[in-house]
Amino acid sequence: MVNSKSTVFIVDDDEASSRSLRWLVESVDLNAEVFRSAAEFIDGYDPTMPGCLVLDVRMPGMSGLELQQHLRERGIELPIIFVTGHGDIPMAVRAVKAGAVDFFEKPFKQQELLDLIHKAIARDAERRYTKSRQAEAIKRLDPLTPREREVLQLIAAGNLNKVVAAKLGLSARTVEAHRASIMKKLEAKCASDLIRIAIELNIGLDEQ
Amino acid sequence: MLNQSSLSSALTVFFLGCLIASIVRYLKVKREKTRLLKELENQRSANRALKRQLAENESRLRVIIESEPELVLLQDADGKVLEMNPAGLSIAGAEIPEEIVGRSIFSIVAPEFRGSYKTLSKAVFRGEARILEFRVVGLRESVHWLEMHAFPIRNVSNCIMALTGIARDITQRKHAEEAAKRHQIELAHVTRLTTMGEMASGIAHELNQPLSAISNFADGSLRRIRRNSARQEGLIEALEQICHQADRAGHIIRHMRNFARKRDANWTQVDINTVVQEVFRFLEPEARQNCIVIRLELASEQPLVSGDFIELEQVMVNLVRNAMESIIDSTQEGREICINTTADMPKIVEVSVADNGPGVPPEVAKQLFDPFYTSKASGMGMGLSISRSIIEAHEGRLWLSQTKEDSGARFVFTLPAISAM
Numbered sequence: 001m002v003n004s005k006s007t008v009f010i011v012d013d014d015e016a017s018s019r020s021l022r023w024l025v026e027s028v029d030l031n032a033e034v035f036r037s038a039a040e041f042i043d044g045y046d047p048t049m050p051g052c053l054v055l056d057v058r059m060p061g062m063s064g065l066e067l068q069q070h071l072r073e074r075g076i077e078l079p080i081i082f083v084t085g086h087g088d089i090p091m092a093v094r095a096v097k098a099g100a101v102d103f104f105e106k107p108f109k110q111q112e113l114l115d116l117i118h119k120a121i122a123r124d125a126e127r128r129y130t131k132s133r134q135a136e137a138i139k140r141l142d143p144l145t146p147r148e149r150e151v152l153q154l155i156a157a158g159n160l161n162k163v164v165a166a167k168l169g170l171s172a173r174t175v176e177a178h179r180a181s182i183m184k185k186l187e188a189k190c191a192s193d194l195i196r197i198a199i200e201l202n203i204g205l206d207e208q
Numbered sequence: 209m210l211n212q213s214s215l216s217s218a219l220t221v222f223f224l225g226c227l228i229a230s231i232v233r234y235l236k237v238k239r240e241k242t243r244l245l246k247e248l249e250n251q252r253s254a255n256r257a258l259k260r261q262l263a264e265n266e267s268r269l270r271v272i273i274e275s276e277p278e279l280v281l282l283q284d285a286d287g288k289v290l291e292m293n294p295a296g297l298s299i300a301g302a303e304i305p306e307e308i309v310g311r312s313i314f315s316i317v318a319p320e321f322r323g324s325y326k327t328l329s330k331a332v333f334r335g336e337a338r339i340l341e342f343r344v345v346g347l348r349e350s351v352h353w354l355e356m357h358a359f360p361i362r363n364v365s366n367c368i369m370a371l372t373g374i375a376r377d378i379t380q381r382k383h384a385e386e387a388a389k390r391h392q393i394e395l396a397h398v399t400r401l402t403t404m405g406e407m408a409s410g411i412a413h414e415l416n417q418p419l420s421a422i423s424n425f426a427d428g429s430l431r432r433i434r435r436n437s438a439r440q441e442g443l444i445e446a447l448e449q450i451c452h453q454a455d456r457a458g459h460i461i462r463h464m465r466n467f468a469r470k471r472d473a474n475w476t477q478v479d480i481n482t483v484v485q486e487v488f489r490f491l492e493p494e495a496r497q498n499c500i501v502i503r504l505e506l507a508s509e510q511p512l513v514s515g516d517f518i519e520l521e522q523v524m525v526n527l528v529r530n531a532m533e534s535i536i537d538s539t540q541e542g543r544e545i546c547i548n549t550t551a552d553m554p555k556i557v558e559v560s561v562a563d564n565g566p567g568v569p570p571e572v573a574k575q576l577f578d579p580f581y582t583s584k585a586s587g588m589g590m591g592l593s594i595s596r597s598i599i600e601a602h603e604g605r606l607w608l609s610q611t612k613e614d615s616g617a618r619f620v621f622t623l624p625a626i627s628a629m
Binding site: 013014016017019020021023024025026027028029058060061063085106107108110 | 412414416421427446449456497
C-alpha cells in the first residue's frame with residue numbers, strides 16, 4: 001500500500017531534532033524532507049505530494065497546532081503526527097481531536113514512531129487512492145442524467161426493476177429504457193456487469 | 209697753711225666723693241644682683257612648675273592611654289613597635305610589653321592583610337592619615353578584627369617620627385556581618401532551588417531535545433548497520449552528532465548543578481557580559497518555546513566587576529524570568545526582552561532587562577521588592593527581594609525604571625567596576 005514516493009515531512013525548529021528524525025526515517029528507506037518552521041513548510045509543500053507530517057507542537061512563529069488548523073482550512077488532509085518536548089496533555093487532546101494521528105512525547109521509542117509513520121503513510125495513500133477512484137467515478141458518471149443516476153443508485157443497492165419503478169413512481173418500461181441508456185453510457189455488457197460497475201461507482205454516487 | 213689745709217680738705221672731699229660714688233655703685237650693683245637673682249629664682253620656680261605641669265600632663269595622658277580600651281600603638285617606618293598600651297597588648301596576646309614592643313607589628317597582622325598594612329604604613333610616613341580594617345592573629349593565636357585610624361607624629365623640626373595607630377576591636381561587628389552574609393548566601397541558595405523547581409519542566413524539555421536526538425541518531429545507525437545499508441561517512445556524521453548532543457545535555461546538567469549547589473561565596477573578577485550570555489543560553493530555549501525573542505545589546509568594552517558569578521547569574525535569571533512571565537500572557541505581537549549592558553559612566557557597570565509587556569502597575573511597584581510579595585499564583589515572592597540584597601552585597605543598586613505604564617517594565621542594576629581596565 002505504501003507509495004514509494006511517499007515522504008515524511010519533518011517540521012521542527014530544533015536543528016538536532018529535525019536532523020536526527022531525518023536520519024531515523026531514512027534508515028527504513030523512507031524519503032524525508034525537513035522544514036525549520038511552519039511558514040517554510042507552507043511555502044515548500046505541494047499538496048499532491050503523498051506522505052505524512054511529523055510536527056513539533058511548539059515553534060516560534062506559527063505553532064504546530066496553528067499549522068494543523070491552517071492545513072485543514074485549506075483542505076489539505078496530510079496525516080499529522082505531533083512530537084513535543086513538553087508533556088502537555090491538553091495540547092495533545094486538542095491536536096488529536098483536530099484529527100492528528102497521534103502525539104509523541106520526547107524522548108519516544110523509535111519503533112513506535114516508525115510504526116506510526118508507516119501507518120500514517122498507508123492511511124494517506126489509501127485516502128489518495130479512494131479520492132482518485134472517486135474522481136474517476138465522478139468523471140464516468142458525468143454523462144448520466146440525474147434521473148439515470150437515481151436509477152443506477154437503486155440498482156446498485158440490489159433493487160429489481162419493479163422495485164425501482166415503484167420507488168421512483170415510474171413505469172417498469174421507463175426504468176428499462178433508463179437502464180439501457182445507463183448500460184450504454186457506462187459501457188456495461190450485461191446486467192451483472194452493470195451491477196459490478198454500479199457497486200464500484202457507488203462511492204461516486206454517494207458523493208453526489 | 210691755708211694751702212696745705214685746703215689741699216687736705218680737697219683730698220678729703222675727693223675721697224669722700226669717691227667713697228660715696230663707690231657706695232652708690234655698690235648699692236646699685238647689689239640691687240641689680242638681687243633683682244637678677246630674684247628673676248632667676250622666679251624663672252626657676254616657673255620652670256619647676258612647668259616641669260611639674262608637664263609631668264602631670266604626661267602622666268595624665270599616660271593614664272588615659274593606658275586605660276584606653278582601644279589599641280594605641282606607636283610604630284616606626286619599618287614596622288617596629290615603639291609603644292603599645294595594655295589594651296593593645298591584650299589584643300596582641302602579649303603578657304609583658306617586651307613580647308611585642310621592639311618587635312615587628314607584622315608578627316600579629318594576619319598574612320592576607322600584610323600587603324594593605326604596608327601600604328597604610330607607607331602612606332602615613334608620607335604624611336597622610338589612613339583607616340584600615342584588618343585581622344590580627346595574636347601571639348597566642350587569638351583572632352581579632354581591628355579598625356585602625358593611623359596618622360603621623362612629627363618632632364619639633366616637623367619630621368615624621370612615628371606612626372600612631374588607634375584601633376577599635378570590631379570582631380563582634382565582623383562576626384555579625386559574616387553571619388548576615390552567611391544567611392544571605394543560604395537564602396540565595398534556597399531561592400535558587402525554588403527557581404530551579406519552577407523551571408523544572410522547561411529544563412526537562414531542554415534535556416529531552418539532545419536526548420531524543422541522541423536516541424534517533426543511535427537507532428537510525430543501528431537499523432542501517434543491521435540492514436547492511438550503512439555508509440561509513442553517514443555513520444561517522446551520526447556518531448559525531450551523538451557526541452555533540454551528549455555534550456549539549458552535559459552542559460545543561462553541569463549548569464544546573466552549579467546553579468543549585470550549596471556553596472560558599474566565591475568572589476572573582478567577573479565579566480558581566482559573560483554572565484548575561486550564560487543566562488541567555490540557559491533561558492533562550494524556554495523563551496523560544498513561548499515565542500519570546502531575547503535581544504542582547506552588550507557593551508563591547510566592559511570593565512570587570514568584583515563579585516560572585518553564580519549570584520549575579522541568579523539576579524539575571526530572576527529578572528529575565530520575571531520579564532518572560534509578564535509578557536507570556538500578553539497578546540501583543542512580537543514579545544521581546546532586551547538585555548542591555550553599558551559602561552558609559554566611569555567606574556559603573558549598568559545592566560538592564562526590559563520587556564514590552566504591560567509594565568508594572570504603580571500599586572504593585574511599591575511592594576515589588578518586599579520579601580514574600582508575589583503577583584503570581586506559584587512562586588515564593590523572593591526573587592526580586594533576594595536579587596536586590598545580592599546586588600547591594602555587591603555594593604550596587606537595583607531598581608525598577610519605568611517611564612510610561614504601557615511601555616513595559618525595565619529593571620536596572622549597577623555594579624562598581626574594578627578600577628581601570
